[in-house]
Amino acid sequence: MIVKLGFLLILVMTLAVKAQLKSGFYSTSCPTAESIVRSTVVSYFNKDPTIAPALLRLHFHDCFVQGCDGSILIAGFSAERNALTNLGLRGFEVIDNAKSQIEAICPGIVSCADILALAARDAVDLSDGPSWSVPTGRRDGRISLSSQASNLPSPLEPVSVHRQKFAAKGLDDHDLVTLLGAHTIGQTDCRFFSYRLYNFTTTGNADPTINQAFLAQLKVLCPKNGDGLRRVALDKDSPAKFDVSFFKNVRDGNGILESDQRLWEDSATKRVVQNYGGNFRGLLGLRFDFEFPKAMIKLSSVDVKTGVDGEIRKVCSKFN
Numbered sequence: 555m556i557v558k559l560g561f562l563l564i565l566v567m568t569l570a571v572k573a574q575l576k577s578g579f580y581s582t583s584c585p586t587a588e589s590i591v592r593s594t595v596v597s598y599f600n601k602d603p604t605i606a607p608a609l610l611r612l613h614f615h616d617c618f619v620q621g622c623d624g625s626i627l628i629a630g631f632s633a634e635r636n637a638l639t640n641l642g643l644r645g646f647e648v649i650d651n652a653k654s655q656i657e658a659i660c661p662g663i664v665s666c667a668d669i670l671a672l673a674a675r676d677a678v679d680l681s682d683g684p685s686w687s688v689p690t691g692r693r694d695g696r697i698s699l700s701s702q703a704s705n706l707p708s709p710l711e712p713v714s715v716h717r718q719k720f721a722a723k724g725l726d727d728h729d730l731v732t733l734l735g736a737h738t739i740g741q742t743d744c745r746f747f748s749y750r751l752y753n754f755t756t757t758g759n760a761d762p763t764i765n766q767a768f769l770a771q772l773k774v775l776c777p778k779n780g781d782g783l784r785r786v787a788l789d790k791d792s793p794a795k796f797d798v799s800f801f802k803n804v805r806d807g808n809g810i811l812e813s814d815q816r817l818w819e820d821s822a823t824k825r826v827v828q829n830y831g832g833n834f835r836g837l838l839g840l841r842f843d844f845e846f847p848k849a850m851i852k853l854s855s856v857d858v859k860t861g862v863d864g865e866i867r868k869v870c871s872k873f874n
Contacts, residue, residue, distance in 0.1 A: 574860035575689035584660035591669055594652040595676040603794055606677035607740030608645040613674035615640055619703050621857025623695030624667035629871040637703035653870045666870035667692040671854045681739050683796025686847035693864035696873055709746055709811040713820040723856045731826035732849040737788040738800035745782030747810055752778050763815055765807035798842050801831035
């Protein structure tokens with residue numbers, strides 16, 4: 555707890571974020587907003603801890619398309635959430651619930667984009683990860699189109715493509731690896747990586763970078779021609795705990811998604827993985843606990859709408 559508070563103080567004092575965003579933006583206009591979001595996330599988390607990685611992913615997908623403006627929350631056939639790359643996203647009901655509670659006491663004040671950013675932070679904290687002060691003041695976007703979600707990173711893409719996509723958002727290699735460290739919690743479907751087990755690059759063989767003992771385990775979990783929707787933890791060692799186990803898995807050839815394992819083959823991203831995964835370099839996990847909040851604040855400040863841009867939605871799934 556003392557360590558977390560120390561990180562929090564350092565982050566508050568030293569981080570430069572987008573000028574229009576600030577910590578405690580609602581401290582006078584809606585002072586209970588952040589506590590309502592927190593209690594709502596806690597209530598869902600206590601029933602289902604897997605809601606934590608779902609909320610984190612929801613925020614990431616929101617920020618990567620048109621900035622962190624709540625566009626992912628809009629419902630509708632052509633809306634962003636229905637893009638192929640967004641299939642499987644969940645946690646919308648958590649945001650809707652928190653929003654309805656806040657609207658009851660502070661109508662038209664707190665944006666859905668901010669609620670999602672706060673919920674993502676709370677999700678990490680509840681999973682034994684770090685906490686941080688989230689700069690708020692975002693406004694909600696008025697556009698949500700599935701056709702604009704094509705720039706989301708795909709697990710099938712090489713590091714070079716991910717690097718370009720992150721750079722377009724002002725994020726560097728260090729941010730890329732740090733944010734992918736969120737895969738320390740969460741799951742994926744067999745269908746997204748089974749090709750690595752049975753028919754890698756159409757050779758009929760497995761991806762040679764997979765640890766052989768782990769390959770055998772994965773084949774049991776995802777048999778050939780089996781259920782492609784079966785869920786598998788992205789971190790084989792501590793799937794419900796936000797820690798550095800993910801980086802150690804990548805180092806040891808135990809990454810699930812091809813894009814995660816490829817971090818070990820690129821010299822620049824490999825150095826970051828080594829820094830987080832090594833007991834000495836990683837300071838027993840403290841380095842990642844310090845760097846992840848910084849990367850999240852950087853991500854959640856990308857292309858935000860503030861001031862008079864956008865709107866404050868009354869219902870998160872609908873434009874005003």
